[in-house]
Amino acid sequence: LAHGAGGRVMRQLIESICVEAFNNPALALLEDQARLDMAEIAAHGDRLAFTTDSYVVDPLEFPGGDIGTLAVNGTVNDLAVSGARPLYLSCALILEEGLEISRLRRIMASMSDAAGVAGVSIVTGDTKVVPRGKGDGMFINTSGIGVIPQGVELAASRCQPGDCVIVNGTLGDHGAAILQARGDLALEADLVSDCQPLHGLIARMLAVCPQVHALRDATRGGVAGVVYEFAEASGRAIRLFEDQLPVRPSVRGVCEILGLDALHFANEGKLVAVVPREAADSMVAVMREHPAGRDACIIGEVLDGPAGSVQISTLMGGVRLLDLPIGEQLPRIC
Amino acid sequence: MAFTSANAVDLDTGYLIEIKGQVQGVGFRPHVWRTAVSLQLCGDVCNTAAGVRVRLLCSASECDRFVQVLLQRLPPLARVEQLRTVALAADVLNAIAPGFQITPSAIGEAEATVPADAATCVECLAELFDPTDRRFRYPFINCTHCGPRLGIIEGMPYDRVRTTMSAFTLCPTCAREYADPSRRRFHAQPNACPDCGPRLWLETGKGQRLEADDPFVLLAAALAQGQIVAIKGLGGFHLCCAADNTSAVRRLRQRKQRPAKALALMFRDLAHMRTHVDLDPEEAALLTSAAAPIVLCHPDASRPSTGISAEVAPDSAYLGCMLPATPLHHLLMAAVDGPLVMTSGNRSGMPQVIDNEMARCQLGEIADLLVFHDRRISHRVDDPVMRIQANSGQAETVRPGRGLAPLHLPLPPGFAATTEVLALGGDLKNTFCMVNGGQAILSQYLGDLQSLAIHEAAIDTRQRYRQLYRHRPVLVVCDRHPGYHSTMMAQTIKAERFLQVQHHHAHLASCLGEYAYPLAGSAVLGICLDGTGYGKDGGLWGGEFLYGGYTGVERLASLRPCALPGSAAAVREPWRVLVAQLLAAGVDPASTADIWPWLAAHSLETIERMIAQGVNAPLTSSAGRLFDAMAAALECYAEAISYEGQAAVALETLALRHGGSSEVVPYRWALLDTAEGLQLDSRPVWRQVVSDMRAKRTPAEMAMAFHLGLADGLAELALRLQQDHPYDTLVMTGGVMQNALLADRLEQLLNDAGIRVLRHRQVPCNDSGLSLGQALVALAMLQREGGDDA
Ligand SMILES: [Fe+3]
Ligand SMILES: [Mg+2]
Ligand SMILES: [Zn+2]
Ligand SMILES: [Zn+2]
Structure with missing residues (x-):
């Protein structure tokens, strides 16, 4: 050119x-x-x-x-x-x-x-x-x-205590694929971006559960970024379950060696939905029938407060505060 | 308590004396009473929210005499910070009743200091073990010279109605003691006896109540069998087991999820402790002080200890030892033979349990037996940890806790006293600091804020303090780190101003503050050796030479930055920093299979490319990470650490194992002149380490050479900086200064060069001291701005 x-x-x-x-x-x-x-x-x-x-x-x-x-x-x-x-x-x-x-x-x-x-x-x-x-x-x-469409009202501020937090599939695929494709990090992993359109899936979701409270695509800043936005906008706390987070083994391996967290990795075809608890299971079932939601699962819940707090119950049995989405993942340890 | 003084009541002069400092809950008013009575003066005394107020009907010279006698022999726990005398107006004179009275507390502005808890005094101890005393073997005996304070206080001024003792009604005998100014228990707020005070009982881990004639006999038997016991102490529950029983210690570690971090020991008395550790007179004095801290002691090398399991402190060259601080612990220790492991009652990563119900559910799974009582704990206060500095013999606080907290420090000269400040500290080893009425108030150690439960407990403690001191901050301060939870927390607090202070600047200011270094004092040099803190340039700092003072500092020099491949993962896995240091030094890690065969198991190529391409491999000048790298090289927790600082602790222990330092040739750091200032360059050290490994120099000697060489390099750099940046005072600060081997040597070298060195004593050099430094720096910045209250 x-x-x-x-x-x-x-x-x-x-x-x-x-x-x-x-x-x-x-x-x-x-x-x-x-x-x-x-x-x-x-x-x-x-x-x-x-x-x-x-x-x-x-x-x-x-x-x-x-x-x-x-x-x-x-x-x-x-x-x-x-x-x-x-x-x-x-x-x-x-x-x-x-x-x-x-x-x-x-x-x-x-x-x-x-x-x-x-x-x-x-x-x-x-x-x-x-x-x-x-x-x-x-x-x-x-x-x-x-x-x-008429009647559809999605807003991060609508998250209610007891609501479930759902994702439509594995976390961090895009971020990991880009890292690998960018430079040769000598990673031996099969990594493919999850880049895909989500409106077909979302239309199905809204058809079965019009009362979805909040919805956002988890691009830059990852699922962590979205969840923090939800917690802040709604004045609620959100707790994630570490043992429920869907992460491909290949992505997990990349995260481990690079010291990064898949929750903070970018996605290009992943959404986070907050839905009333009673609708959560049927919602997951419907999502799994759609090609863009085959690995959908519940990864967390909305709690009353404290406002803006995002927590994760860990594999070790404790609950810790999730690292803040500040772009870079810098160590807090002094 | 009225009495008739020989003095005439109708004197026409009188004086008001206002006393501030640690003057409540320490037997100060009876001391005033006794002094007035002995001098035959009329008047009264009462507690105010600001301290103690005395009114005397007397002449000016009598008043002077009174003050002189009063201050001559203060009660053991009292500390006078300010004493002001003014003449009384005539109409007030007439209002004072004849004789000398102790009148009820007047509520006013809150400035008084919340008293710290104090270990059982000698007199109470004698009564505790006196079969004829009515409090014989009563686990809650106390007097104005000892007992709980912060652990029971709920409001100010400190009076029984505003403590958790308000639930117990004094029996007639106790009430008489409480009301009699001539007795040791006059206004001893927690005064109690077996008839009217708190009671103790035992439960099994499954919640079944146990009946026992003497609970301590039962406890001793359980401990002898290797069982784990939870005990409700003064500021929280403890977990304990026999220190000589390795399987019990292992079980405790496993249940508490604390695999390796050192556990504290409790000994019956000093004599017993001396059979296990060497004690200097300074250490003995510290152990028996009112704070009764855990003191980091040297195990007695000449007598290999048989009574203490190696599992107690597997990494450390020191043993954390303490004496019983409460009558309950005295009774327990009197019943058992050997020392006990005594560690805070919580699962790792959780706050210490203070509440009976929480103890049942959280400690019931860890302990076989639980000792409860029905006196509520109002403030969670962990045991304090201290050490004696070798060069000066002075005590240094490692963890501010029971008996030390809250720490009240007067603001250094030059600071305006009117701005109420709240500084939130850092995320780890968190404390907070309030500036109120001309003093800085530093809280107890609260822990790592990333744990939700600790985060919530920290907020709760802060609210309690704010209520106690009626504190309304206009200025809220925190660290500059954008990812700190304390930073986020600070942004949620409503105040007029919000300021962020650089991590190492705060470390430096915290040390200046403890020495009351004046705001207008000349520039000092600060050597800040730390883990990682967020730098002014957005980089990760931790080995800095800062020049200036409270208002601002200039970064004159640092350790040469090195990559941190994996960022936080590199803090958890020291091998990563070893690889980064080797690469920086031009050593191919893959070529070191002969000396570090285990390194090959890692994806070295990926690490190398992460560094080359800057993928999650930020540069850091951290001293802590340098220690980690050296520890990894000597195979001290190279793969992973299980608690913060583990690798560095093990490296220091390894060095101390070498014994003397005289014949060791130290490693030599290079001094590099760069655009960013002078840098201490470790690359030559790594090349030497590789060749020493091949030459089979002993790890202990190499560890010693590392410590000595680093101290040499730091001292050399400090002196070099003096040429262009004159200073006569140097501050040693940052968490790495907890490494006594390094810090003592560095201090010695600097002292030898004629430099006045300030080392942390009351305020920790680690992140527990940050909040004080933040408060002072923020206040200084505000005053320079010429803000509304400068
Ligand atoms: Fe620090
Ligand atoms: Mg977009
Ligand atoms: Zn006493
Ligand atoms: Zn009584």
Whole structure:
């Protein structure tokens, strides 16, 4: 990929790659904006959900996905956890001079596949090329529009004492896969990102249990980050059960040698749901029938207080406070 | 108690004397009474929330004489910090009744000090074992010179109605003692006897009550059979077993989930203790002091101890020894033959149990027999741990606890007394500190806040203190570490201001504070040797040379940073830091299979790449981790530690095993001039360690060479810094200074160079001292800002 000279030719090339990849009527018009039909949108519910996120990942491609699948599923999931049905995405690319065209084609193709799987259309986009050294190969920003069905009210503040905390599968797969793919850490483990869309699963969950109290996708900051947000927003305490946490043995091994905690690892296809206790078991059963929830399980419970506290009952039999989600895991031990 | 003084009542002058300090619950008012009576003065005395108030009808010279006599021989537990005399107004004079009275407490501003608990005094002990005394073998005997204080107090001023003794009504005999100023039990708040006071009973671990004519005979028999006994003491339950019974000690460790950390021992008396450990006169004095602490003593090397199982302190060169602090413990120790292991009553990671019901459910699984009584414990206070510093013979507090807490220190000169401060300390070995009415009040040791139960207990203790002192902080202070639970805790407390203080700056200030080093004093150099603390640059510090004072410090030098591969995991698994140090020194760990064959079992390649690529391998200048690495090299808990500092404790023990230090050639650290200041570089040491391993130098000698060399390097660096940064006072602080071998040597070297060295004494050098330092630094910063109360 070149920058500057032949700008017009280059832009056309990129546009043709994108248009071809994201093939859909709205985009094919190649106007400066997507034009969406109001009636069609309104048919799905009574509120719009609108979100945006930028994606930066090293390496651009990794086992289980690439920056393109992240950009689609990340934004789809941000919409989905409001209970919305995701409909349209935008896609803005910032490409670094020197990026191979073949790589761009590959990533656009997988982005298109991901959109297809998720049932969303990429309806508008933009590309910029920055000089060599000014970008990390490629950045993607996607914005998304979805529609929230009538009656769906999810909010972290609604967590109630006695509620169960549920995840849809194993923790930390994405974080571990990225670490392994990034540099050669000489880890002998089979690690694949869990990058996947969650709205199909969420639709099933809401169908059987409309009274789900809170829902969030556990991306950066991991399940620990989400649980802390829930505890803070609801003014409750949350207790996790260490012996119930689903972690793949390969991920566990990586965590051990690296000294990291899978609860703090990023995921790209995992959600944390807080549901009333009486609905928890049937919810888990329904989730397990869906491909995105096969390893669903209850990992904790909501307690009355103290507000904002996140605890974990350990294998040793005690209860300790979970490490705070501060980005880096720094030792507290003096 | 009125009496007629020879003095005329209608004197036209009078004086008000206000006394602050440790003056309540220590027999101070009867002392005032006796003094006034002996001088034939009229007036009265009462407790106020601020201390003691005396009013005298007398001339100015009589008043001076009174004060002089009063202060001449204070009751054993009393401490006067402030005494103020003002003339009384005429209308007040008329209101004072004839004679000399002790009048009821006046409630006012809360400034008085909460008294610390005190070990059974000599007089009470004599009565306890006197068959003719009415309190013969009564486990709750006490007087104004001894007994529980913090352990029973519920409000201030300290009076029986505001203690957990309010549940017991004094019998007529006890009431007479309580009311008679000429008796030792005048206003002894916990005064009690077998007729009216607390009672003791035994239960099995399964909750079955046992009847016994003499419970202590039964206990002694159980202990002799190797059983584990839980005893409700003064500030919490203890767990005990016979110290010579290895299988009993093992069972206790296993049930308590405390695999290796040293256990304390209790001996009947000093003579008995001397048959097992060497005691200096200073140590003996400390053991018999009112705090009756656990003292870290040297086992008697000449007489290999047969009476103490090796399981008691497997890693340590010291034995933590104490004498009975309560009559109950005296009775127990009199009934058994040998010393007992006496450890706090809790499962590892849990707070000490103080409540009978909790004891049944938590200790019932650990103990075969439980000793209960019906006096409620109001404050959880663990046994204090102290040691005598070799060079000075001065006592040093390792863990502030029963008999020491709360510690009241006057604010150093220059600090404004008006801001109420609450400092929350660090996460481990947590204490908190309140600044109130011109003094800093340091709490007892509370433990590791990561444990939910300890976290909750710490909050509870803090609330109790705040109520006792009627404390409303305007300034809340904590560490800078973003991941500390104490940091999060601080943010939930409502106050006008919130400040975070760097970990090692707080360590330094805590030592300055204990010496009342003035706020405007000239800059000092602080050598902070520590585990890991959050640095000003977001890095992990722990081997720092800080220059300055309360208001601010400059980091002049440090140990050369080295990677911590696995972060917290590297703290738990010392082999990781050994690998990091070797790599830094240019030694390929894979090439050391001849000397460290066990290293090959680890994923060395992954560790190496984590360091190279910066994956969870932050740099740290920690001295504690350097000790861990050396310990791992000498195979002291290289794989994993089971308690904080275990590897370093074992390394010190190994070094001491070498005996003398005279013929040992110390390792030599290099001094490196870098953009970040001078650095003490350990790389040459590691290359030497590798060659010494190959040359089969003994581990004990290598451990000694490490300690000596590090002290040499630190002293050399300190002197070098003096050239550009003049100082005449140097502070030694941080948890690693608990290593007596290192600290004593370093102090000696610095003293030899003519430097005035401040070492921690009352305030621990470890993280239990942090809260005091935080409070002082925050106050200093606020005052410099010229805030509303500077
Ligand atoms: Fe520290
Ligand atoms: Mg997102
Ligand atoms: Zn006494
Ligand atoms: Zn009585």
